Amino acid sequence: MSQTSSSRLLxxxxxxxxxxxxxxxxxxxxxxxxxxxxxxxxxxxxxxxxGGAAPGFRRAHSKGxxxxxxxxxxxxxxxxxxxxxxxxxxxxxTGRLALAPPFPHIVDGPGIVRSMALRLQPDHAQEWRTTxxxxxxxxxxxxxxxxxxxxxxxRDPVTHKPDPRxxxxxxxxxxxxxxxxxxxxAHVMSSDFANDTFNSIDSFQVTNAQGERHTVxxxxxxxxxxxxxxxxxxxxxxxxxxxHVIASLxxxxxxxxxxxxxxxxxxxxxxxxxxxAPTDRTxxxxxxxxxxxxxxxxxxxxxxxxxxxILPSGLSLSGDPLPAxxxxxxxxxxxxxxxxxKDPSSITPAMTQPH
Amino acid sequence: xxxxxxxxxxALSSRLVHWVMAVLILAMLGLGLFIAHSSTVHYVxxxxxxxxxxxxxxxxxxxxxxxxxxxxxxxxxxxxTTPMRLGATGAHLALYGLMIAQPLVGxxxxxxxxxxxxxxxxxxxPPIVPHNPALWANLRxxxxxxxxxxxxxxxxxxxxxxxxxxxxxxxxxxxxxSGK
Ligand code: HEM
Ligand code: HEM
Ligand code: HEM
Numbered sequence: 001m002s003q004t005s006s007s008r009l010l011x012x013x014x015x016x017x018x019x020x021x022x023x024x025x026x027x028x029x030x031x032x033x034x035x036x037x038x039x040x041x042x043x044x045x046x047x048x049x050x051g052g053a054a055p056g057f058r059r060a061h062s063k064g065x066x067x068x069x070x071x072x073x074x075x076x077x078x079x080x081x082x083x084x085x086x087x088x089x090x091x092x093x094t095g096r097l098a099l100a101p102p103f104p105h106i107v108d109g110p111g112i113v114r115s116m117a118l119r120l121q122p123d124h125a126q127e128w129r130t131t132x133x134x135x136x137x138x139x140x141x142x143x144x145x146x147x148x149x150x151x152x153x154x155r156d157p158v159t160h161k162p163d164p165r166x167x168x169x170x171x172x173x174x175x176x177x178x179x180x181x182x183x184x185x186a187h188v189m190s191s192d193f194a195n196d197t198f199n200s201i202d203s204f205q206v207t208n209a210q211g212e213r214h215t216v217x218x219x220x221x222x223x224x225x226x227x228x229x230x231x232x233x234x235x236x237x238x239x240x241x242x243x244h245v246i247a248s249l250x251x252x253x254x255x256x257x258x259x260x261x262x263x264x265x266x267x268x269x270x271x272x273x274x275x276x277a278p279t280d281r282t283x284x285x286x287x288x289x290x291x292x293x294x295x296x297x298x299x300x301x302x303x304x305x306x307x308x309x310i311l312p313s314g315l316s317l318s319g320d321p322l323p324a325x326x327x328x329x330x331x332x333x334x335x336x337x338x339x340x341x342k343d344p345s346s347i348t349p350a351m352t353q354p355h
Numbered sequence: 356x357x358x359x360x361x362x363x364x365x366a367l368s369s370r371l372v373h374w375v376m377a378v379l380i381l382a383m384l385g386l387g388l389f390i391a392h393s394s395t396v397h398y399v400x401x402x403x404x405x406x407x408x409x410x411x412x413x414x415x416x417x418x419x420x421x422x423x424x425x426x427x428x429x430x431x432x433x434x435x436t437t438p439m440r441l442g443a444t445g446a447h448l449a450l451y452g453l454m455i456a457q458p459l460v461g462x463x464x465x466x467x468x469x470x471x472x473x474x475x476x477x478x479x480x481p482p483i484v485p486h487n488p489a490l491w492a493n494l495r496x497x498x499x500x501x502x503x504x505x506x507x508x509x510x511x512x513x514x515x516x517x518x519x520x521x522x523x524x525x526x527x528x529x530x531x532x533s534g535k
Binding site for chain 2: 008011012014015016018019023025026029030031037038039040042043073125127142143148298303304305307309310312313317321322323324325327328329331334335336338339340
């Protein structure tokens with residue numbers, strides 16, 4: 001009797017144990033047993049604690065303006081990359097100029113990091129999305145640094161401000177970021193979006209038709225930008241940088257050269273916090289021309305994500321650890337804001353109309 | 356006793372596609388959960404693997420449905436109670452529904468999000484729904500809900516299969532394992 005009942009128990013064990021182990025495997029994959037594992041959700045929490053998580057807005061680079069234009073390749077990059085974006089002209093471009101902080105209504109000012117995001121959609125070929133900031137280097141070298149950096153910028157629940165001691169501690173604990181901090185502090189900010197240089201900072205890989213690979217970074221370098229129209233009311237305009245670029249675009253198109261830097265074998269290609277040799281070869285891949293602007297509230301750039309890992313064949317990821325992280329976090333930011341009801345942006349559709 | 360027209364076990368083609376898909380689906384659920392819940396430098400590679408395998412599973416489920424209509428399948432044991440019979444049929448229907456819906460939702464959500472879906476080199480899948488951010492947010496959530504439903508039904512399905520094999524000791528488990 002007891003033998004049959006114990007063998008029955010054993011058989012029930014064999015029925016229930018495999019699914020229980022499988023369930024435990026899924027729970028492990030979902031991070032249930034690893035509270036310290038870095039995850040997209042934890043990145044979102046620290047990013048949102050740094051800003052206000054304004055519903056409907058991007059969780060970083062929240063204040064921005066859509067821009068439209070075209071890219072004309074020079075053809076010079078075809079020696080390095082087979083991507084169609086480097087051989088075609090009149091490639092339609094949708095982009096977004098933004099301020100990096102996670103505050104959609106931040107008052108424009110000097111010293112705030114600015115950015116340019118672009119989507120290049122060549123005819124019958126794969127698109128390219130790229131995001132660039134104006135500092136030369138990224139003061140983080142890997143995913144752990146990124147998490148520590150955003151954690152140090154969370155706002156204190158009482159003072160509603162980040163604790164400057166945390167940012168200082170982050171910097172002091174990381175001697176490997178000395179160069180990046182020094183370079184970014186020495187970087188002289190331009191007066192406007194139109195005369196700013198935007199850098200990919202992260203590295204990527206290019207592959208040509210022969211299958212040869214090189215690691216690259218790139219920059220958008222302004223071409224003879226117009227004098228900014230300085231107005232007496234500028235001092236009181238909370239959107240002065242955007243007002244300027246909108247006005248410039250009404251006067252004339254704005255141009256940037258896409259300058260690609262080819263890494264030499266001794267460059268630290270896997271580390272966005274380190275500079276490359278100033279003697280590196282550069283290639284002017286083409287010219288970006290922006291014709292017009294639009295509010296993100298009624299232009300497609302609002303409802304899209306500039307994921308830097310959306311690359312055409314001929315361009316691919318390098319060993320730089322940040323783009324993969326950014327892809328996952330941008331997707332989560334894009335999901336959250338797309339499911340929320342958004343307040344009007346600071347830069348309204350009316351502001352982009354000619355006066 | 357099974358009727359004379361239906362075989363006792365599953366045909367080789369049915370078993371092959373069942374086990375290949377079972378392995379791939381379990382791997383996809385684990386992979387999906389892992390990439391959605393960790394920050395890794397391999398994210399882009401793993402997500403790409405997820406897309407390729409997900410689209411392959413969509414092709415496999417079409418093959419499986421065709422096979423299912425062409426090749427006769429065994430009947431459940433005659434002495435099974437009605438609730439068990441309904442449960443088995445319901446679970447199989449749910450599994451088919453999820454096998455079809457989950458990859459379609461994955462494809463549709465990336466379409467709605469305006470993401471290009473690159474399979475490799477210059478091979479790209481066309482979008483199956485228009486670019487629509489609100490739809491993207493909803494479908495992304497549905498992909499998660501369906502994934503958890505999938506896990507629940509699969510766990511029940513495995514308990515049931517092992518129950519047949521080890522407790523009831525009927526031919527159901529062997530009909531899918533050895534075809535006998
Ligand atoms: C080289 C380093 C980086 C550069 C050049 C960069 C650049 C940019 C740019 C230009 C945008 C604005 C895109 C737009 O206007 O739509 C952006 C958005 C964003 N960035 Fe970064 N970023 C970098 C690193 C990071 C890192 C490490 C994180 C966090 C893990 C991060 C989180 C975000 C988020 C959450 C958004 C909003 C995405 C959206 O909802 O569309 N960024 N980034
Ligand atoms: C049978 C097929 C599939 C299964 C079982 C599956 C399963 C999963 C699971 C479990 C997750 C994690 C959900 C979460 O915890 O939020 C996930 C996420 C995801 N899946 Fe799938 N999936 C399938 C097919 C596809 C297909 C065909 C695509 C696209 C073409 C796709 C795209 C994605 C994406 C983009 C994510 C989000 C990753 C992230 O949040 O970082 N899936 N999938
Ligand atoms: C993981 C994903 C799985 C899926 C989606 C799945 C799906 C299905 C479906 C739809 C059927 C109905 C027969 C058919 O049309 O093919 C079936 C039958 C069966 N499966 Fe699975 N299965 C999975 C895993 C498993 C596992 C892990 C086991 C074993 C422990 C198993 C054991 C069986 C058995 C014994 C049958 C025959 C049931 C009958 O006689 O009707 N399955 N499965």
